[in-house]
Amino acid sequence: MHASARLHALHTILSREIRRIMRIWGQTLVPPAITMLLYFVIFGNLVGSRIGEMGGMRYIDYIVPGLIMMSVIQNSYGNIVSSFFGSKFGRYVEEMLVSPMPPWVILTGYVLGALARGLMVGAIVLVIAMFFTRIQIHHVWITLSTFVLTATVFALAGFINAVYAKKFDDISIVPTFVLTPLTYLGGVFYSVDLLPDFWEAVSHANPILYMVNAFRYGLLGTTDVDLRIAYAVMVGFTVVLAFVSLRLLTKGVGMRS
Amino acid sequence: MAVPALAVRDLQKTYANGVAALKGIELEVAEGDFFALLGPNGAGKSTLIGITTTLVNPSAGWVEVFGHCVQRDRERALALLGVVPQEFNFNQFETPLEILVNQAGFHGIPRKLARERAEKYLRELQLWDKHAVPSRTLSGGMKRRLMIARAMVNEPRLLILDEPTAGVDIEIRRSMWKFVSAINAAGTTVILTTHYLEEAEQLCRNVAIIDRGRIVEHTTVKQLIAKLDVETFVFDAAAELPAALPEIPGVALARVDGSTFEATMGRAHDLNSVFAALTGAGITINSMRNKANRLEELFVRLVEGNKAA
Numbered sequence: 001m002h003a004s005a006r007l008h009a010l011h012t013i014l015s016r017e018i019r020r021i022m023r024i025w026g027q028t029l030v031p032p033a034i035t036m037l038l039y040f041v042i043f044g045n046l047v048g049s050r051i052g053e054m055g056g057m058r059y060i061d062y063i064v065p066g067l068i069m070m071s072v073i074q075n076s077y078g079n080i081v082s083s084f085f086g087s088k089f090g091r092y093v094e095e096m097l098v099s100p101m102p103p104w105v106i107l108t109g110y111v112l113g114a115l116a117r118g119l120m121v122g123a124i125v126l127v128i129a130m131f132f133t134r135i136q137i138h139h140v141w142i143t144l145s146t147f148v149l150t151a152t153v154f155a156l157a158g159f160i161n162a163v164y165a166k167k168f169d170d171i172s173i174v175p176t177f178v179l180t181p182l183t184y185l186g187g188v189f190y191s192v193d194l195l196p197d198f199w200e201a202v203s204h205a206n207p208i209l210y211m212v213n214a215f216r217y218g219l220l221g222t223t224d225v226d227l228r229i230a231y232a233v234m235v236g237f238t239v240v241l242a243f244v245s246l247r248l249l250t251k252g253v254g255m256r257s
Numbered sequence: 258m259a260v261p262a263l264a265v266r267d268l269q270k271t272y273a274n275g276v277a278a279l280k281g282i283e284l285e286v287a288e289g290d291f292f293a294l295l296g297p298n299g300a301g302k303s304t305l306i307g308i309t310t311t312l313v314n315p316s317a318g319w320v321e322v323f324g325h326c327v328q329r330d331r332e333r334a335l336a337l338l339g340v341v342p343q344e345f346n347f348n349q350f351e352t353p354l355e356i357l358v359n360q361a362g363f364h365g366i367p368r369k370l371a372r373e374r375a376e377k378y379l380r381e382l383q384l385w386d387k388h389a390v391p392s393r394t395l396s397g398g399m400k401r402r403l404m405i406a407r408a409m410v411n412e413p414r415l416l417i418l419d420e421p422t423a424g425v426d427i428e429i430r431r432s433m434w435k436f437v438s439a440i441n442a443a444g445t446t447v448i449l450t451t452h453y454l455e456e457a458e459q460l461c462r463n464v465a466i467i468d469r470g471r472i473v474e475h476t477t478v479k480q481l482i483a484k485l486d487v488e489t490f491v492f493d494a495a496a497e498l499p500a501a502l503p504e505i506p507g508v509a510l511a512r513v514d515g516s517t518f519e520a521t522m523g524r525a526h527d528l529n530s531v532f533a534a535l536t537g538a539g540i541t542i543n544s545m546r547n548k549a550n551r552l553e554e555l556f557v558r559l560v561e562g563n564k565a566a
Binding site for chain 1: 307310311312313314330331332333334335336338340342345346347348350355356357359360362363364365366367368407411469511
């Protein structure tokens with residue numbers, strides 16, 4: 001397959017993923033909007049007004065980056081895990097496996113699809129946030145690069161989950177028992193500086209903490225972590241998970257006999 | 258020497274559960290052929306097709322499509338291949354047009370050309386009226402035709418059809434065969450597996466019979482049929498048959514019901530002597546037909562023979 005053919009193939013997967021997101025918008029775009037609206041109303045407005053300041057700013061401002069990251073993480077992961085597992089379950093993954101597309105094109109197409117959903121949901125959450133507060137982006141490139149890297153990490157993680165999943169239950173275990181706790185403990189709603197030393201140290205083992213704080217720095221200019229470490233964590237996870245995903249796809253684990 | 262459309266070399270497959278599905282298959286299909294791959298359920302046909310399409314990893318040996326090894330030169334080999342699997346494997350929420358355009362896209366075909374080809378094949382397979390409806394709403398026969406259209410969208414040089422007419426009514430089956438015959442006449446090599454052996458007899462020039470992971474016969478359909486030395490006819494008598502059927506040298510008669518019986522005889526045996534003996538015994542024949550398809554007869558014999566061996 002020459003370069004332009006690969007580009008057409010990539011475009012095909014990406015546009016198929018976007019059509020899927022739009023076709024089932026009631027499942028892909030509306031729930032995060034409602035959930036985040038409730039977070040802003042309850043934690044931001046009602047509870048936040050009593051908390052006062054955090055990290056030197058209004059509490060509602062402080063949680064905006066974390067809530068956007070939370071949506072991006074959950075939706076990029078959820079998009080790829082449900083879409084790719086669905087294609088395995090319905091066996092139409094075979095359409096791609098019997099085509100001359102190289103595995104990296106398939107993987108990139110699905111990751112871009114997950115990024116697209118992350119971007120859509122992130123934008124929706126940002127628009128909702130605008131009803132409650134005013135956000136000025138401090139560092140555009142840090143904001144964008146953190147978004148892309150975080151969405152990529154969780155898209156790849158979702159892909160690996162989908163490869164190993166054998167039934168629909170298997171695609172909800174990781175989001176429920178791993179992603180949600182790590183996100184809530186990843187500094188979305190609080191600064192880890194508030195924690196006792198021991199728990200603050202434990203929090204630093206949570207990769208989501210670095211992603212949330214790098215994004216918070218991009219949006220608000222404040223962070224609990226060293227940005228160099230944050231980028232090292234995000235790039236490191238991206239490289240390792242991309243390598244594992246590609247190996248699984250090339251070997252056909254869970255797809256070929 | 259011409260490169261074969263499909264070359265299979267010492268192909269072996271043992272699944273994780275220990276089942277040896279293929280035990281050293283050697284096979285060649287010439288370019289332009291209409292080739293039948295026959296075998297009972299579990300013989301290894303689908304495993305062979307699975308390996309050819311890379312959905313199954315071989316334990317040993319290899320497969321080449323027009324000289325390109327599917328294991329080592331996957332992209333080039335798969336670019337030349339179209340496959341219609343036994344089971345429906347398309348996204349039932351997508352429309353037929355989307356399914357075909359996507360499949361073309363997976364082959365790197367630009368969107369405009371993909372759409373043109375999708376329309377062409379959907380029209381040729383009488384599916385254009387349904388191009389915009391979710392494919393889950395199509396009938397079984399339409400879904401089968403959709404999979405053929407999808408396999409054709411990259412205009413493959415080798416088309417593999419794995420029991421494409423299973424459960425399809427006779428009218429649609431005939432229209433499908435007309436389409437596939439035209440594709441073959443235009444130069445596409447076709448490999449067909451089917452349980453309707455009369456189809457293989459009518460359509461295919463060459464045949465391989467696979468049983469228990471081995472090729473037990475690989476020849477032309479004509480030569481295979483020439484091996485058949487006996488035939489069975491079913492006779493319908495005009496009235497109730499006598500208590501004892503007449504004895505006819507070289508012919509074995511067996512009663513089926515009150516007015517029907519079967520006569521098994523050598524292929525060289527003339528039917529005039531049979532009719533003369535029946536008339537002499539006071540039996541008037543209303544109609545007669547071949548009991549079984551000839552290829553079916555041979556197929557059963559070969560498979561039975563392989564079991565005994």
